[in-house]
Amino acid sequence: MEPDSRFAEFVADRGDALLRYGYVLAGNPHDAxxxxxxxxVKLRAAWPRLRSKDNPESYARTTMARLHIATWRLRRREHLAWALPEGEHHDALPAGDERDLWQALAGLPRRQRAVxxxxxxxxxxxxxxxxxxGISRGTVRSQVSRALDKLRAALPPPGEPVPDRQLHPHAGRGEAR
Structure with missing residues (x-):
């Protein structure tokens, strides 16, 4: 089997799984x-070196996690405008309690979400x-701890409704006082 056909076969077989992983990592389908x-693209460039390895998906997932964090680091340096856009946009989310979990997860800072x-x-x-x-094990543990604290605060025990204010801490800003 040709190397190009192996790569195409890998993409056809595992592309959907990588997209799901990207969605969980990034929180929206576009960034995923x-x-x-x-x-x-990076995997294709490295494919000749990886063809003898058993798990090219691991390479792709590691690359995705690193790209996600690199994007977060770049955005950290951006200067945000005070004026908010006119309209709102919300991506479609799963129904019920799972939707609340996705919203809470999407509300975490990028590094906490990635961890x-x-x-x-x-x-x-x-x-x-x-x-x-590319962080220390102590940072991993502290980020997980902080993320879980935020998720616990945002999500009530199963069966109770989630107030919108808990999931959207900036809701209400800009209203007349």
Whole structure:
């Protein structure tokens, strides 16, 4: 089988799984698609070196996590405008309690979200997460702790409704006082 056909077969077989992983990592379908696309471009460039390896998906997922964090680091340097846009846009979310969890997860800072996804979705150890994100194991533990505290505060016990204000802490800003 030709290397190009192996790569095409990998993309056809695992593309949807990578897109789901990107969605969990980024919190929206547009950024997820961008992460997958960039990771696959990098994987394609590295494909000749990886063809003998058993798990090219691991390379793609690690690349996606690193790209996600790199984007977060770049955005940290941006200067935000005080004026808010005129209209609102909300991506479609799953229904019920799961929707509340997705909203709470999307409300986490990028690094906290990445650490939670890598630990609970990818089931990586602290050492593996630290290696993927280029941070210390202590930072991994503190970010997970902070993220879980925020998620617990945002999500009531099962069966109770979630107030909008808890999930949207900036709701109400800009209103007349």
């Amino acid at each position: 698609a961008d992460l997958v696309q960039e990771a696959l 939670v996804v890598l630990r609970y979705y990818e089931q990586l150890t602290d050492s593996e997460i630290a290696a993927v994100l």
